[in-house]
Amino acid sequence: MLNSLFQSRQFGLLVLALIIIVLPFGLQNDFHYDIAIQMGLIAATVVGLNLLVGFAGQISLGHAAFFGVGAYMSAILTGTYGWSPIPVLLFAAVVVGIIAFVVGRPILRLKGHYLSMATLAVGFIIYIIINNERRITGGPDGISVPSLSIFGAELNVFNDYQILGMTLSGTFLWYVLAGVLLLLAVWIAQNIIDSPIGRALRSVHGSEVAARVVGVDTARFKSLVFVISAVYASIMGSFYAHYTGFITPQIASFEHSIVLITMVVLGGMASTLGVILGVVVLKLLPQVLADFQELEMMMFGLILMLTMIFMPKGLLPTLQGLARKYLRKKPEEGV
Amino acid sequence: MSKKIFRRAGFLAATLAAGIFATSVQASDPIKIGSFLSATGPASFLGDPELKTLEMYVEKINADGGVLGRQLQLIHYDDAGDASQARNFASRLVRNDRVDIIIGGSTTGTTMSAAPLIEQARTPFISLAGAIVITEPVKPWVFKTPQSDRMAAERVLGDMQSRGITKVGLISDTGGFGSSGRTQTLEVAANYGIEILADETYGPSDTDMTAQLTRIRNAGVEAVFNFGFGQGPALVTRNYAQLGIDLPFYQSHGVASDRFLELAGTAAEGLRLPASPLLVPDSLDDADPQKAVVQNYKAEYEARWNTQVSTFGAYAYDGLMLAVMAIEQAGSTDREAVRSALENIQGYVGVTGIYNLSPEDHMGLTADSFRILEVKDGQWNLID
Incomplete structure (x- = not known):
């Protein structure tokens, strides 16, 4: 019975919701919240990326660029031109969706890893534009972003808010928002996975030829999921920009794309909760290792290497496997 | 067997968690100087001499009896030139480590992404980056030591x-x-x-x-x-x-x-x-008030690290000395007192130049420097 619980997707969503609710009891100060909020926003991005990498078997090396376009459009349109954040966020998502479609549609008709090359190129182009158009984007020194406002109510990390007689800090409300966004991202992703689209995607991942033989329009589904994952990145990029209040072109860089892919692979491809674990580990490690100073990068590399050698399926799938083995063994021990 | 593994994993997780979440609230004797620098990565030619300078002079000041009779404690994180890392470490410095003053930010990007947080936490912040946007318009809690571009x-x-x-x-x-x-x-x-x-x-x-x-x-x-x-x-x-x-x-x-x-x-x-x-x-005029300071810094740095001195390290030297001066003048580490002492420092002869700060000018150098x-x-x- 426990076994089937582990398999159930609703169960995963429930566990995640529980963790998000319980976590504040372990967070002692605003710095802990700060890291947790960023984890939530990045995790939602990675859940979207996982649809592409884990389920459609395609690799995007330019996802940070989509994240960056969302972030920068929010920064520029709200900051310089005074637009309202939420419409800008949606507008940016549409723009990014169109970019992804234009790039992905012709390329995804081909077999193999051509998408990674195309996204690599697009990523670099976007990064260079952001970096060089100093008058608009602030160039390499970055640009500040106004705080988020929803229907006229400003949500500033640094303010306190009176809600239902309770005084809540802006940071805590951001935590709630990030938690809700993450749950929403996971819920939508799981619905896509369980829909005919998801089944089609998995068949593409398994064998593209076989999928075609049974009548799956592989190119259509692949480009659809590519657009969806890019839109995920754009929306989270916008939220991230509003949250941190200052962004630099580094968030659109190739290195950041690699970090996002690493989160997927480390956590466990095709496991929606696994990739979230990947985000948590990769976001926590720099903080945990900060005390080791010069050894930080070495230890970081070593941990990644050992994980990939001993847990090639990723953290969560391997741990689940272990737990399952343990539960199966137990009755034998009892005998 | 698997039980053992679980127990070990639990222990490991607990140690890790303790490592991250331990907020060391001690008798708060030392004066905490926080720092985030790009000691590695593409901007390491800035961060590396800056970090070396801070380490060396904090040691030296402590050996000479500290400031206000209290030892200095340097808490440093390496942001590797990444602005979002810098922001997170600044967040950690002000919210978790609760430092008294921050000297850091090797590049304009790392400085600017950390500045809003530090401002809000009302902690004095001396940046080591160049661009004019850092101190213009003036932000009450943000200062910088290098001349602007x-x-x-x-x-x-x-x-x-x-x-x-x-x-x-x-x-x-x-x-x-x-x-x-x-x-x-x-x-x-x-x-x-x-x-x-x-x-x-x-x-x-x-x-x-x-x-x-x-x-x-x-x-x-x-x-x-x-x-x-x-x-x-x-x-x-x-x-x-x-x-x-x-x-x-x-x-x-x-x-x-x-x-x-x-x-x-x-x-x-x-x-x-x-x-x-x-x-x-050595070519400076003997009447130049900076001559002795400059010669001294060069000699001490090169003797300690056995490598050539860099002008970027000097920004950290001036930053640390300004911080120490301000704390001494304020007579405590009260943040508002230190901030207002910083902004009223006049005629500090540093390696980079002679600093005359004011509430309107949080850098204090002229082009002549x-x-x-x-x-x-x-x-x-x-x-x-």
């Missing part, structure tokens, strides 16, 4: 003016330093009666700038000014010599190091740039 531009344009040059070609890199410098140069040129006839750029990793320099030469200019750092300016200098352009040539303070002379070789002969007196400690140097026989030569 605008001053470098002013100093160079002033020197051109005194040589009767009115038509100038500008070439800059598209990185943060070069593009900010370019903007400032274009803005202030008119004040010196100088016209920028050519405005060319190159990528930080380009290997040949002959095309841009040819266009500049053909524009009919009387002098050329290159704003950038890293290997780019050395290549521009070499190309300049290869093309046989026989016009006065200026570089920015971004290349003011002996390493640049090595890279550019004989091509650098005759070029001028604005720089810290740290490059020519740059010395104009000329390369002669492969050596720096003090002109002004």
Whole structure:
């Protein structure tokens, strides 16, 4: 019975919701919240990326660029031109969706890893534009972003808010928002996975030829999921920009794309909760290792290497496997 | 067996969690100086000497009895030049470690992304980055020690003016330093009666700038000014010599190091740039109040680390000394008292220049603190 619980997707969503609710009891100060909020926003991005990498078997090396376009459009349109954040966020998502479609549609008709090359190129182009158009984007020194406002109510990390007689800090409300966004991202992703689209995607991942033989329009589904994952990145990029209040072109860089892919692979491809674990580990490690100073990068590399050698399926799938083995063994021990 | 594994995993998780979440609230004897620098990564040529300087002088001050009878404790995190990392470490410094003052931010990007957080936490912050946006408009809690890029531009344009040059070609890199410098140069040129006839750029990793320099030469200019750092300016200098352009040539303070002379070789002969007196400690006039400070810092740094001193490390030296002065004047680590002491420091003689801060000016240097140097026989030569 426990076994089937582990398999159930609703169960995963429930566990995640529980963790998000319980976590504040372990967070002692605003710095802990700060890291947790960023984890939530990045995790939602990675859940979207996982649809592409884990389920459609395609690799995007330019996802940070989509994240960056969302972030920068929010920064520029709200900051310089005074637009309202939420419409800008949606507008940016549409723009990014169109970019992804234009790039992905012709390329995804081909077999193999051509998408990674195309996204690599697009990523670099976007990064260079952001970096060089100093008058608009602030160039390499970055640009500040106004705080988020929803229907006229400003949500500033640094303010306190009176809600239902309770005084809540802006940071805590951001935590709630990030938690809700993450749950929403996971819920939508799981619905896509369980829909005919998801089944089609998995068949593409398994064998593209076989999928075609049974009548799956592989190119259509692949480009659809590519657009969806890019839109995920754009929306989270916008939220991230509003949250941190200052962004630099580094968030659109190739290195950041690699970090996002690493989160997927480390956590466990095709496991929606696994990739979230990947985000948590990769976001926590720099903080945990900060005390080791010069050894930080070495230890970081070593941990990644050992994980990939001993847990090639990723953290969560391997741990689940272990737990399952343990539960199966137990009755034998009892005998 | 598996039980054991689980227990071990649990233990490991608990240790990790303790490591992250331990908020060490001790008897709070030492004065906590927080710092985030780009000690590794692409900006390590800034962060590395800065960190070395901080470590060395915190040790020294502690050996001499500390400040206000309390020891200094340096809490440092390496942001590797990444602005979002810098922001997270600044968050950690003010919210978790609760430091008394922050000295850090090697680049403009890392400084600016951390500044809003530090402002909100009302912690004095001395940045070591160049761009003018850091202290203009003035942010109550943010200070900086290096001269702004605008001053470098002013100093160079002033020197051109005194040589009767009115038509100038500008070439800059598209990185943060070069593009900010370019903007400032274009803005202030008119004040010196100088016209920028050519405005060319190159990528930080380009290997040949002959095309841009040819266009500049053909524009009919009387002098050329290159704003950038890293290997780019050395290549521009070499190309300049290869093309046989026989016009006065200026570089920015971004290349003011002996390493640049090595890279550019004989091509650098005759070029001028604005720089810290740290490059020519022995040619300074004996009456110059900075002479002793500069010589001292150079000697101590080189003796301790056995490597050449860098002007960037000097920014950290000045930052730390300003912080110590402010804490001593405030008589406590009360943040508001330290902040207002910082902004009223007058006549502090540092390595970079003589600082006169005020509520309107959180940097406190004038353009004169740059010395104009000329390369002669492969050596720096003090002109002004």
